[in-house]
Every structure is written in C-alpha cells, then in structure tokens.
Amino acid sequence: MARKGLHVKVGELRSDIGVLKDLEITLGRIIEEPKPGEIGPTPFPSITDLRSWDLKLLKRYKPFYMPFCDVCCLCTFGKCDLTGDKRGACGLDMAGQQSRIVLLACCIGAATHIAHARHLVEHLIEKFGKEHPIDVGGVSVEVEAPVTRLVCGVRPRTLGDLEDVLDYLESQVTHLLSATHTGQEGSNIDFESKVFHAGMIDQVGMEVADIAQISAYNFPKADPDAPLVDIGLGVVDATKPVIMVIGHNVPPAVEIVDYLQENGLYGMVEVTGLCCTAIDVTRYNPKAKIVGPISWQLRYIRSGMPDVIVVDEQCIRADSLIEAQKIKAPLIAASPKNCLGLPDRTHDPAEEIVSDLVNGKTPGALILDPEKVGEVAVKTAILVAPRRKKFKAIPNVKGVIEGSKRCTGCQSCRRACPNDLPIPEAVAEAAKGNLDKLGALYAECIGCARCESACPQGLPLHSFIVKAAEKKLKEETYKIRAGRGAIQDIEIRNVGGPIVLGEIPGVIAFVGCANYPKGGEEIAEMAMEFANRRFIVLTSGCAAMSAALYKDEEGKSPYEIYPGAFDAGCIVNVGSCVSNPHIAGAAIKIASIFAKRNLYANYEE
CATH class of the missing domain: 3.40.50.2030 (Rossmann fold)
Incomplete structure (x- = not known):
C-alpha cells in the first residue's frame, strides 16, 4: 500500500566535503524500523489478500440462505424474480443476491464505525494535536491496538498515526461497496469472502475510535476497578433541568460536561444519556447518568423528563425531532450524518440560538461545533425547564382506559410486534380498568412502536405500556461499571x-x-x-x-x-x-x- 511521506535511506554517500554513512531522512512522518521477521505476510491487506483463507473457511462452513425477499430491486432492470433457479437480468441468482445484501449491510456497519472514528480522530487532533500519545493503559498495556497491529502491521503511537490507518480503511470500504454494483461480483462465495473483509476492517475502525478517545479524554485505562455509575430511569433527578444525549460519538456530551464544570454548574443540571454516548460520557465523568439502551428512547422522551435532547450519530430514532416536539423539548443535532432537516446554526452566536430554542421560534438546531453544543445545551436547559414543567406525552390512567375502549381487537398490533406480545388481550383488560397486563408487557417491549404505526385507531400503545408500568420505571435504579x-x-x-x-x-x-x-x-x-x-x-x-x-x-x-x-x-x-x-x-x-x-x-x- 502506498504510504504518506518520503523516506530516504543511504548506506554511504561520498562527496568532496566528506563521507556520510547510514544516513536516513524522513519527510512527513516518522518511520519506525520493524524488527527482522516482525512484519507478517499481509500488511494493510486488500480485499483479495486473505481470499484463499476465506475460501477454506467457506468450503468447510458452507453458507445457508433463507431469503426474506424473493426479488431484487437494486438496479433499473428490476424487479427481478429470483425464486427457484431463476436468475435476474444481470445474471445473478438468489444465493448471489442474498450474499450481496449481506455485504451491503456489513459495509454500512463498517462505514459507520470508520466514519465515527474519522470524525472523532479529526476532532481530537484539532483539540489535542497530532502528537498526542496513544495510551490505553500505561505500563499495564504494552500490546495496545492489537487488532490494528494484526491487520495493518503497524503500531500507532500518536493520534496522527491513526490517520494513515483510517485512510486504508476508507479505501477498503469503497472497494467493497463497488463490488455490490450491478455487473460486478457474481459469486456468492466471493461475496461472503468480502463480507469477512468488511467485518475485519470494521473491528479496526472501532479500535481506532476507542483508543483515540481513551487516550485523549483520559477514560479508564484498563482499570478492573473502574467506577460504578448510575443507570436506570429512576436515577434521574427530574427536579433539575435535564439534558439527554443520544448516539455514539461522545464529543458533544463531553463538552456539555466541561461547560457545566467550567461555569460552576455541575450538580445543578442532570446529564443523562442513552446508548453508547451514555456509556462513554460516564467513562469521562462518572457523575453522568445512563438511562438505558437503545430501546428506551421513546419511553424516556415521552416521559417528559428531558428538557433538551442532543443527538449525535448512530442508533437514533429517525422521528426523534417529532417526539421531542410532543414534549416541547428543543433538540440539538450535533453530527453532519444526522441533520434532521434542521437549520445549520453552527456559526450563529450562542445566545441567539438559545433565545430561538427557548422561545419556541425553532424546534431545534444543527450545531456542528461540539463546544458550542455544550454551551447552547446547558443554557437552553436551564431556561426552558421552568417553562416546560416536565410536560409529558404519556397519557394518565384515565386516558389509557378510555383509549383502550376504542380498540376493535383487529390484532394488527400483535402482528406488527417483533416479539409477538399479547397486546390486544392486555388492551382489552385495560378497557375494563385493569392495567396489570399492559404493565407486564413492559420488560419484553423493545420500544420500536410498530404497534402504534399498525393500529388503525391511532392508539399510542407503547405509551399505554409505559404508563401501566410507571411504578416499575421509578424503581429502575441500578449500577453499571464504567467501561x-x-x-x-x-x-x-x-x-x-x-x-x-x-x-x-x-x-x-x-x-x-x-x-x-x-x-x-x-x-x-x-x-x-x-x-x-x-x-x-x-x-x-x-x-x-x-x-x-x-x-x-x-x-x-x-x-x-x-x-x-x-x-x-x-x-x-x-x-x-x-x-x-x-x-x-x-x-x-x-x-x-x-x-x-x-x-x-x-x-x-
């Protein structure tokens, strides 16, 4: 693979001035000479360098396909019927199509984590500099970045070193995606080989992201006794202004914590979160609180507890802005990958953005500067909390009972439920005034709200379940060890x-x-x-x-x-x-x- 920079090594140079021996000149980056025999056979492997090994695995463990769709709609020839032994207009059969879809899915996942790492590394380099050292455990971890070393054959020592690794990963995602184009790869086995490659580079991308944030933000460094932090809906102090962060990329949440601390406000505002941003902000500051995993987004937003919602990237509901408006909570989008149709206010004065959000002039704002996100989120939460008064989108008990009486028992909600929960039976009991069966569904509900979309009566069934389990929600107070x-x-x-x-x-x-x-x-x-x-x-x-x-x-x-x-x-x-x-x-x-x-x-x- 072509590498950045120029490295010149001269054994002996004679001139009229004198003799120079063992001269090495490096431009652009420092070259670390590997030990003899240290580099293996596949540094920065291409999409075919490991193909022979992949084929051995696939010969032993043959893929088995269970198509969820019988047609291909990925090109202008489609729809093509691929049932039985049929082939599409491009010549691809069902096995090839299924493995192509898997490769597309894996490329989406790999690209997401690699792009996450790219954004994070760029931000950290801007904040801490390219020469900031990689340190994930001090003397306790001499073999740091084992996945990157194993795949790429390099040992990154600084944040700047991670850029070369990311360049490689991005090139591989491009090649893999190109293989899914009509008229490219035709073998399901070779698609599967490329799936393996996508999974491999995905692991490298994730490792780059985590070792960068551990090193720069001083997260726990291989500490078996990392602090215990609060988790659960019941740990949130709703008497204070509450900021809710959702997503995977932690810089905006870090800046919220920093702004609170720098201005003597920490303890006056609750910093809470869902999904991986929540885990990572508690690695940065154990006093932050985790509400729960991805499936808890709707129940937490509709509870009315968050006064400001900040979303970055990944695992965020596409209707988060709509749900935020239901509880009159301003939303700040902090990633170019998830703009939610909001106006870009990145370069506007913070006070002007805060005023517009607090006064309801706009339901949200796109702010691509993490430091400004921190300032705007805190100021907005403090000002909007007294106005909102924790306005919620969850009905009261009477509303659940009266709404349940409109149920026709059509079973559409149960057919839509991925867990096949007995929602119609629970709603029928609720119509009689007994909410126990609805409350019993809470633990197994994944919060997708497909039941609500399927209901011809437009009943907010997920909210019914949450209301019925309200006592359990308030008792959700647990501990998790910081990552x-x-x-x-x-x-x-x-x-x-x-x-x-x-x-x-x-x-x-x-x-x-x-x-x-x-x-x-x-x-x-x-x-x-x-x-x-x-x-x-x-x-x-x-x-x-x-x-x-x-x-x-x-x-x-x-x-x-x-x-x-x-x-x-x-x-x-x-x-x-x-x-x-x-x-x-x-x-x-x-x-x-x-x-x-x-x-x-x-x-x-």
Missing part, C-alpha cells in the same frame, strides 16, 4: 495457562443491541450463570447496560456482585460499541503473549 477499555497484559499472562489447561472453561462476550425476545433480564441471568461457572464474562454497548438492569435479593446489580477483572468468575464491561475490539484483542493477546504468535500483519494465522 474499562483494554485488558492488561498481565491479566492475559495470568489466565493464559488456566484457559489452555481447562481450569477456566472459556471467555464469553455479550454484545449487541437491546432487542431481545424476552427482555434484557435474561442477559443479566446468563452473564451471572457463566460467571458462577468460572467463565470470563465480557460485555459492551447495549448488552452491558442490559446486564446491569437486574438486582439480587440484596439489591445489588451484577457489576456490584462480580469483580471487573479479566479473570475467572468476573464480569467485565469494556465500554461502548467501539470498545468491542478489546474483546477480540484479548484473544489476539493470548495468542501473541502466551502462544508467541507474530502479532504484526499476520491475520490469517
């Missing part, structure tokens, strides 16, 4: 032998979005069961939050019961979604430290 980030090298050395010898049965990771069929409590139950069986249990993102939403008989959450070390019988929260590579990185470190495998550019092995 610790990387695993220490000494921890790997301590568990390597016991894992190989079977004394530690394995490592289990709970990751992913909170859309579980039976609610999040099962995540906590499984995590504790594996910990009791001496597994090393890791969590991240929404799964880490779900694991926290449980109490034993003594009122303790799993993170209070089990230690946070990478060891048998422990439960480890590594952090947000972009912290996932610390989990893969632990496995890579075991191979590198304990099994003495080459770490650099050696992905296939």
Whole structure:
C-alpha cells in the first residue's frame, strides 16, 4: 500500500566535503524500523489478500440462505424474480443476491464505525494535536491496538498515526461497496469472502475510535476497578433541568460536561444519556447518568423528563425531532450524518440560538461545533425547564382506559410486534380498568412502536405500556461499571495457562443491541450463570447496560456482585460499541503473549 511521506535511506554517500554513512531522512512522518521477521505476510491487506483463507473457511462452513425477499430491486432492470433457479437480468441468482445484501449491510456497519472514528480522530487532533500519545493503559498495556497491529502491521503511537490507518480503511470500504454494483461480483462465495473483509476492517475502525478517545479524554485505562455509575430511569433527578444525549460519538456530551464544570454548574443540571454516548460520557465523568439502551428512547422522551435532547450519530430514532416536539423539548443535532432537516446554526452566536430554542421560534438546531453544543445545551436547559414543567406525552390512567375502549381487537398490533406480545388481550383488560397486563408487557417491549404505526385507531400503545408500568420505571435504579477499555497484559499472562489447561472453561462476550425476545433480564441471568461457572464474562454497548438492569435479593446489580477483572468468575464491561475490539484483542493477546504468535500483519494465522 502506498504510504504518506518520503523516506530516504543511504548506506554511504561520498562527496568532496566528506563521507556520510547510514544516513536516513524522513519527510512527513516518522518511520519506525520493524524488527527482522516482525512484519507478517499481509500488511494493510486488500480485499483479495486473505481470499484463499476465506475460501477454506467457506468450503468447510458452507453458507445457508433463507431469503426474506424473493426479488431484487437494486438496479433499473428490476424487479427481478429470483425464486427457484431463476436468475435476474444481470445474471445473478438468489444465493448471489442474498450474499450481496449481506455485504451491503456489513459495509454500512463498517462505514459507520470508520466514519465515527474519522470524525472523532479529526476532532481530537484539532483539540489535542497530532502528537498526542496513544495510551490505553500505561505500563499495564504494552500490546495496545492489537487488532490494528494484526491487520495493518503497524503500531500507532500518536493520534496522527491513526490517520494513515483510517485512510486504508476508507479505501477498503469503497472497494467493497463497488463490488455490490450491478455487473460486478457474481459469486456468492466471493461475496461472503468480502463480507469477512468488511467485518475485519470494521473491528479496526472501532479500535481506532476507542483508543483515540481513551487516550485523549483520559477514560479508564484498563482499570478492573473502574467506577460504578448510575443507570436506570429512576436515577434521574427530574427536579433539575435535564439534558439527554443520544448516539455514539461522545464529543458533544463531553463538552456539555466541561461547560457545566467550567461555569460552576455541575450538580445543578442532570446529564443523562442513552446508548453508547451514555456509556462513554460516564467513562469521562462518572457523575453522568445512563438511562438505558437503545430501546428506551421513546419511553424516556415521552416521559417528559428531558428538557433538551442532543443527538449525535448512530442508533437514533429517525422521528426523534417529532417526539421531542410532543414534549416541547428543543433538540440539538450535533453530527453532519444526522441533520434532521434542521437549520445549520453552527456559526450563529450562542445566545441567539438559545433565545430561538427557548422561545419556541425553532424546534431545534444543527450545531456542528461540539463546544458550542455544550454551551447552547446547558443554557437552553436551564431556561426552558421552568417553562416546560416536565410536560409529558404519556397519557394518565384515565386516558389509557378510555383509549383502550376504542380498540376493535383487529390484532394488527400483535402482528406488527417483533416479539409477538399479547397486546390486544392486555388492551382489552385495560378497557375494563385493569392495567396489570399492559404493565407486564413492559420488560419484553423493545420500544420500536410498530404497534402504534399498525393500529388503525391511532392508539399510542407503547405509551399505554409505559404508563401501566410507571411504578416499575421509578424503581429502575441500578449500577453499571464504567467501561474499562483494554485488558492488561498481565491479566492475559495470568489466565493464559488456566484457559489452555481447562481450569477456566472459556471467555464469553455479550454484545449487541437491546432487542431481545424476552427482555434484557435474561442477559443479566446468563452473564451471572457463566460467571458462577468460572467463565470470563465480557460485555459492551447495549448488552452491558442490559446486564446491569437486574438486582439480587440484596439489591445489588451484577457489576456490584462480580469483580471487573479479566479473570475467572468476573464480569467485565469494556465500554461502548467501539470498545468491542478489546474483546477480540484479548484473544489476539493470548495468542501473541502466551502462544508467541507474530502479532504484526499476520491475520490469517
């Protein structure tokens, strides 16, 4: 791969002036000479460099397709019927089409995390400089960035070094996406090989994002005793102005915390959040509060508790502005990837933006300067809170009962529900004045509100469920350990032998979005069961939050019961979604430290 900068190495240079030996000149970047034999066979691999290995895997583990759609609509020839052995106008069959759709989905995910990393790294370089060192654990973590080393064959030492890695990742996403164009790749097996490549670069992109923010924002650095922080709707002090942050990219939330602290306002305003921004802001300041995972957006907004809503990127409901308007809460969009149709106020004076938001002249604003977001969000929350008086979009008990009487029992809500919840039966009971069955649906409701969209009567069914479970909401007060980030090298050395010898049965990771069929409590139950069986249990993102939403008989959450070390019988929260590579990185470190495998550019092995 072409590299930035110029490096000249001269063994011996003779001139009339004298003789120069072993002269090296570098322009643009510092070149670190690798040790002999240190670099593996595939530094910065292209989309075909690992293809032979992929094909071996795919020959052994053959893909099986269960199409959710029988047609292809991706080009101007479509719609093409691909049922049976039919091929589309471009010649692609059903297996090829299904694997192409999977590649598209994986490219979306990879591009999202890589773009997240790019925005974050650019912001941190602007704030802290290119030479700011990468430090995810001091002397406790000498093998930092194991995924980046394994894939790219480089060891990033500064924020500036991460830019070259991102250049590579962005080029790979472009090549992968181009393969999905009509008339490009025709083999489902080669599509699947490219899916593997997308997953690999996705891991690198996430690692770049997390090691950058750990280093610059001084998040917990491989700390098994990272602080316990509050989580749950019940932890929010609604008597104060409340700011709600949603998304995945933490700089706007960090600036909100900084503005409060710099102006002596911290403690007067509640900083709360959902999804991974919430996890990361508590890594920055443990006094911030996590409300819950992605599935809790509607219930929290409609509760009326947030006075200002700040959204950055990823996992944000597309109707967040509409929902914010229902409770008369101004919304600030802080990412160019999620503008929500709002006017760009980035370069307007902060006081002018605040005035427009507080007086209702505009329902929201797009502000692409994180520092200005911090100032505007705080000032707006303080001024708008007395006017809103926690206006909510949740009906009272009488409203639920009267609304339920309009239900015709058509079953549309249940057919639309991804968890097949018995909503019609619960609504029928509510019409008689009994809200217990509606309240019982709360734990398994994923908050998608598809039931509301399907209801021909226009009933706010999700809000009915939330109202019926109001007592449970207020009791949701739990603890989660702040994301610790990387695993220490000494921890790997301590568990390597016991894992190989079977004394530690394995490592289990709970990751992913909170859309579980039976609610999040099962995540906590499984995590504790594996910990009791001496597994090393890791969590991240929404799964880490779900694991926290449980109490034993003594009122303790799993993170209070089990230690946070990478060891048998422990439960480890590594952090947000972009912290996932610390989990893969632990496995890579075991191979590198304990099994003495080459770490650099050696992905296939």
